[in-house]
Amino acid sequence: MTAFTTPTIEAGEITAMAAEIPYGIGIVILLIALIWGATHYTLRSRRSERLSEEATREMYEEPERYDEERRHELEEEIEREEERAKDDDKHHG
16 A cells, blocks of 8 residues: 655745746736737727828828828827727627
């Protein structure tokens, strides 16, 4: 008959296990960031995508016309479209 013995943990094993904790925390943070990024990307409306492209095109093709005021106008319009898209998703989803 063999006696049941409790496994002993040595100091080096505790240090090795403690070194793995940051990896677990990093995985959780990465997962949260991926979920946030995926949901944020899907909430963008097609209209806000077109407005973003228009702003980029204006900025590069006509930099003298594309001033801070125009940039703020387009950003506000994009934000309104994204809010409208979120509201539509809530009502239809």
